[in-house]
Amino acid sequence: MSGDQVTEAVRGCVTTLRAAADRDWTAVRAGSLEWDCHATAVHVADDLLAYAANLAGRARDAYVPFELRLDDGTGNDGLLHVIETTGALLAAAVNTAAPGVRAFHPYPFRSADREGFAAMGVAEVLLHTHDMAQGLGLAYTPPESLAESVLTWLFPHVQPGPEAWPTLLWATGRGELAGRPAVDNWRWHNNLVIPAERLTLTGLRPAAARDLRLGGDGGFTWLGGTPYEGTREAAGFLAKAYEAGVHRPEFGVFTLVRTEDGLAVGGIGFHGTPDPEGRVEIGYDLVPEARGHGYATEALRALTQWALARDDVHTITATVDPDNPASERVLARAGFHRADSEQDQTTREEHSTETGLRLYVYSG
Known part of the structure; x- marks a missing residue:
């Protein structure tokens, strides 16, 4: 995701709505929303500007404290120009932000990176253009690639459907999808990031996991030029879980990014969600060039502490x-100990642990 997708989404929005620029948008409800089309268009521009400001200003704990206001007498053509302008500002903020930079967004983990802000901007434009076009009786279908990007970057918990645009409409309560219940409450999900001393554990999104599975870099610059094979394998499992609709982002895979230079040095993550007893398995690896510096221990401690702070994880x-x-x-350095014979037997019986492997345990 980059500013290019923001620009493409805004272009489609403006082109669609310009066909009804001579109408009174305040008199037309925007689809199923409670807002009229004029208020919805202002909301789109306001969000694009807010996302650009938060990212450019590196907002930490709240939105940058200002709000967009149109000049009195601004008509629909002027409003469309405002959407074009705020879209350009967000695209520029995204394209000029350094990799790994994050800024405030309230949910679910109170921050987003440049790709997240791009995806949120595209989502706002696509979905609300749909709402306004529906109210104004205009035809609107965005490029499938844009809808798919929004799903793979912001809706990792939603199983992809046969087509991305109908799936996104369903996931946001705007349509029906065969075989799935109606959605009346929804949120998108930016990725989780967990800070450690010298590393940042960066949650891997389905789009990045797919790229890694296919031999790409997942959007990261890797120490030594390429991730270790274990990271690619874990990314493949994540992609399969996403495609099956059982992926839970907070119990997925994290890329280990070195703070000093932004290089990815390895991966760490869970082998699934906690079982009914609150037990979850963890795995990790490092590229050969990063070994021997304590990075794996640091990452393991950080992820273990994060997991055990949750109510649904006990072991x-x-x-x-x-x-x-x-x-x-x-x-051992991270605080794990060899499982006793009872723990070992129970785990092997309940989770089909591979014979010959040694089991280690950390309990909260």
């Missing part, structure tokens, strides 16, 4: 090959 497990003493030392 974290990890398995390691006996021929990998370095990984065992990482687990």
